[in-house]
Amino acid sequence: MSFFNKKIMIKNLFIVLLLPFLSFSQVEISGKVKDKADVIVYANVILTNESGQIVNGAITDDQGNFTIGVARGTYNLLIKYLGYEDYKTVVVLEESMVMDDILLIEKSNNLDEVVIVSKKRLIEQKVDRLVFNVADNVATSGGDALDALRISPGIAVNDNQITMIGKSGMRVMVDGRIIQMSGEELNSFLSSIPADDIKEIEIITNPPAKYEAEGNSGLINIIYKRGKNNSWNNTVGFTYTQAILARYALRNNFTYQKDKVKLLLSVNANTGNNDIDQLTNIFYTDGLWDVRINQNWNEDNLSGRLMFDYEIGKRSTIGIQYLGSVSKPDIIDKTTATIFDNSNNLESSMISDGFSDQDFSNHSLNAHFKTEIDTLGRSISIDLDYFDYNSDRDRNIITEDFSADNISQGISFSNQTNTNHFNKNYSAKIDVEHPFSKFDLSYGARVSVTESEYETANFNTITGAPVLDPSQSDEFEYTEHNQAVYVNAVKKIGEKWETQLGLRLENTLTEGFSKSLNQTNDLDYLKLFPTFYLSYNMNDSNSFSINYGRRINRPGYSQLNPARYYVNNNTFSTGNPFLQPSFDNNIELSHNYKGKFVTKLFFNYETDGFGVISSVDDDTNEQAITFENFYNQYNYGLSEFYTFSPTSWWRSQNSLYLIQSESEFFNQNINAQVQNGFRYYIATNNTFTLNKSKTIRSQINFWYSSPFERDLYQYDDNYRLDIALKFSLMKKTLNASLGVYDVLNTSPRLQTSFINDIKQTYIRFPSNRYFRMSLSYNFGNKKVRVRQRSFGNEDEKRRAGN
Template sequence: MKALFISTALFLTALSVNAQNNIKGTVHTAEKAPVDFAEIYLIDTKGNLVQSAYTNEQGTFEIHDIANNTYSFQIHSLGVKAYDKNLEINKDLDLGVITIEQDTKLDEIVVETTKKVFERKVDRTVFNIESSVHATNNDAVDLLKLTPSLKVDNESITIVGKSSVRVMINDKLVQLSGEELLNYLKSIPSDNIKKIEVITTPPAKYEAEGNSGLINIVLKEAPAEAWNNQISAGYKQSSKNQFRLSNTFNYNKDKVSLIAGVSGTKGGLNVIEDNKIFYPTETWVGDSKRYNNNDYLSGNIQVDYKISDKTTIGGQYKGGIGDPTFDDYSNIVVNNSVNNPVKYIKTLSENTGNNNNQSANLNLTHNIDTLGTKFTADVDYFSYINNKERLFNTKTTAVDNSVNNMFIAKSTGDQKIENFSAKVDFEQPLKWAKLSYGAKASFVVTKNKTNFFNYTTGVPVEDLKQKDNFEYKENTQAVYVNASKEFNDKWTMQLGLRLENTQTVGTSQVYNIENKKNYTKLFPTVYVAYKMNEDNTFSINYNRRISRPAFWELNPFKWYINEYSIAQGNPSLAPAFTDKVELNYTYKGKLDFNVSYGETKDNFGQYPVVDPNTNYQNYYRDNFTNTKNYNAGVSYTFNTFPWLQSQSGLYYFYTQASLTKNVDIVIKDGGGAYLTTNNTFFLNSSKTWTAQLDFWYQTRVQSNAWDVDPTYGLNFGMKYAMLDKKLNLSVYANDIFRTSTTNVYAVTNGIKQNYFNYYDQRYVNVGISYSFGNSKIKVRDHQGGNTDEKNRK
């Protein structure tokens, strides 16, 4: 592997030995308006495309590392060549302002552009899915795993070295977390996704939820004056297999825009969760295997109607049903102090369940004047139902296979989450600043019904101590104001303030617990940017965030993994608060460097407590640490050659933690580093053959109570587009060498524990998609306005 990267680096260096010139310029229309996303081409005397670039929102472009030669310099806009001039390049050139003519009245213009796969903006990193091999036959979780600076495991989505990131869809916060969030995101096919934005410092208009920032999944929009249908099918083979079929229909003509889709998956994957627990006189060696099967069907429809040139109303519905089932088997070998087995503990279990989610949105957008004053209003409803049942049999036998103990039990859990929210937003450009302000109210009710039956005697005996009706209510009211100002062509500032008032009530009947909280908090944001020149930009920002416990974390119900291993929630969990300062430096829009410092109070999480007397392993959740986080990262986007788009990043993180409660666990100060490189190769000039090579590596990590061994993954894929790019075939191999396993260590009560997890990450994904319809546009409608915020799930 090392030789491969060295060879690639030498190859790229050799290609660029004579490349030392740069050119830049700005493209305007005859009306002196900047031209966004114009295509810039350098073509040699033999007619070969040497380099290409695109103009940004200000109409500017830059091309670097150009060899001495004479080129045809071309500008294409709206699919039409608008400028062509021969240039002799033997030094750096500033072409100044280039004026082109744009004919937006043509009857039929086919717009075909290729965005950069990765883009770095002031407050976010953008992963443009449509330009990637991963665009076909994946789901949202698969794409998040491939997004630079993100880490996805079996229960959470985090930014590298940080925690508690929240997920939005079309700017709307999803009200789920953990495994429930991942299951929901798996229902969104990659064919419906336009881009993923990693927002490290969200402005005040967004909810303050998420200590480390937000992830925004932006879905595709219907192109103007066109209709289109895309059908895709795929097959994923790991140790098990999974099938996917989806269809999306878009229609946008005159005043009506319609998007409708349906997607289904069938199949599953294997999970390995092994552990070793070193008791004073015994060692417990556990081997656990689980087959997860989650057949899922989802659908969505969105309709927008343009009442007038200023006003648009719309509505959307999304829903899905799932039938998760899995069987698991675990065997624990109990060894004595000289490593000889003394007994075996075997557990067989059957797990069944069903879940469904329903969400609806009504929205209104009204442009008050021609200066940019805008009003938007949204009303949202969301419900999520998750019912599950676990029947397990734990049998303890001696080395001669005689049965010492038998424990058979069934636990059931029914959960329903309902959320209603309404919000209004205003955008108002004033002489002294661009102002935005608004308000939102959100109401959440989650109900949990749990039961536990002991079947050991053959007759079910209800355990009333574990039968519970837990209800949790959370109401939040928020107002915000945000002002941004460009003082000149160098200095920009943005100030924001969000106020959130939250009331919560958690009630447990069996435990006779009622927890009430009422708190009002301010969340300021400050951004200052300095553009020293065209190549160098500096920015510094500060914000405050909150992380609220997930609904399932608040439920005190005990979930039996086996007779000796129990996990449960904590209704007394409090939110955690983070203050963070971040400094960024960008060079030529390609090199990005950032450092940040954050302090988090009342961190909550899970920790194991192992009792050497009873051999029970209890997994508790609590607020038990304060942390100081130091992060640094550097990323580079390489797009000098027209056949390669690449982004590589190196991130370092370090955490200092202190216990805030008398918990008998060992926590350490420490951190680690994370390296990632994502490379898209265009194998022919028409860009119909595309290859993808991705690699990531994480060093050994020490964080709080956990030590994690190094891990890495190498992925490779190819995509072929034919029939004018309407038919797409793709194949992608993930974790080729099966090296993305997680090996974790912890010490509690003086007892060392080792956990090994593997979630079937090595797979081959084969997909096909076909699009048909009227894809010709009459009017340029570039990137269409703002999307509405989505409520938390």
């Protein structure tokens, strides 16, 4: 199929989505429900026929409004709301009718106060995702989104990677928006999101067809808390964190909703220092190299979010949203390489002093329109998105050699690397909800264009004056066009069964040009991504589900850039313009018992997998960090989640994973030992209420990961213990928390590989043991509810930061 024919096909499919909906012969009745003081939200509005059978109904929205569509005729209108007299009347509908405001009368025999207390389930298993309710968690109080992810079932945050236990990395979303960064950049961004603002975390291992197919092991969706109607609310918070060095965070979150206007403004600032140690041992044929790196990160980060929505009618909303951050994580690092001979005698050493001046910024702008066509649930949603990401990195390294008796041998290496990255993405998407009498149908389309450019200039500064090294410099330009259409259908079969079928078609065209290589690489592929879900609710206690999905993992833009970036004098990283995407097939079978016991069997098969290859040259002692497609992999296992409350003051959440990983290498250029093995992982999070008024609570969390082998690496075991205490004062408007995290300093994990017949070990200590104190104060009417929306260019934004 030619590129031109593909574009025509996608264009025609896109036009089909905009065709008018099927029309029905019906009329509508609408109105507003109030009491003496204000509108009434969530009142039940019911229409019955003359025989008393329910024909249709609705609940009042945030403004007390309702609209119901029915066939022409005579009906009984009934409005019910707890604590109020029922409202009843007869309406004759020959044409659409707008009723006068309806006033409900409060019952005269009301109790002085009715308090309904409901404890939400900690874990909820839905047909296509696992929902972890984070709100008001003690251990995350005063923390950030990374702290919330650490205690989420099945998620591990280790070595700057966020992964699903037993699988490779997952993509992270915030309110449906895929975050564009990875590694330290992603961690810095998530650190700007206060955990106290998070309502729940969705773990979507097989996302429906509506979502982009990007993300080989699925998606993590962080969802903000929502307020209530008709008021304003403001929360200000301060956090102090003390590890080896100190960090500070200040945040303010303002929400407002009145009549047709919804506004959210959030600003977060982080500053301070972070001390990171890394230890690498390379066992060359001639002897051991002991390489120790100490980094001091000076982190200044400012991020903000602005959302504004306006209701332009009873069923239509238009709005804009901005999300952006600016950060300056400057790094001072010192690398000491101690060199031994085969008899373990000291031969020499090298000391490298480095400084990185870094500036990162990203800005996202979304324009959104949604309209409900009728009261039957048919709607159209349109998103227009723009995103840009910019990074400037200037790095200087000087290496001095020393003899065995610590006498300087002079400067052997001096380098300056200037790297600039510019990335822009434009996208548009349309989503249609089109329910029918027997099933619910949704479909949509998305088009996206990405332009990315890297400029890398390497200078030899050994003489003091920078001299450009053209062989180590490059200008790399990358463009990507992606068009997608999808259709998804949900059907209930009786009262116990529900099924969901989806199909997504994505067409991708890429072009990468390297100036130094004078080489252009094109890629053109059209792929289908099916999804399937089936659930069975046997009774109130037991439910079963099975799902299947196919996913894609595209290389990050920087992983394609062939230019060199020096870490120290003998270690450099470089991208691979020939990287291909990998594909995953995921199958899961689960059982949920009373929302407390969730058992899951899972199977994952990844083809054309790519990853980091840290290879060493036994002759030159150079270490090259590159990216290659080199493996196919099976992962299968069993997981258990169990929550219980043995007493009224103790709540416990527990998980267990049993995992088997098996890989096979197909890349003949990879000279490495395949690592296959079994792993188990256990975790327990426990919350204790320490007084009758429930204003003092503590939390003790612990997890343990056994040793295991996977891909290229052998991993030692590691574990972590966290202890936290939270106080709620002044009717819970003032909250204070104290905590000690990774109490035993045991979460760093040693990894070992055998590449080119050379053994390497590596471990990283990112100031993981720390003390944290936080204060937050909430004031206002506390009834604001602001609907959350996502951006439309999720995939490209994530990949820009890789």
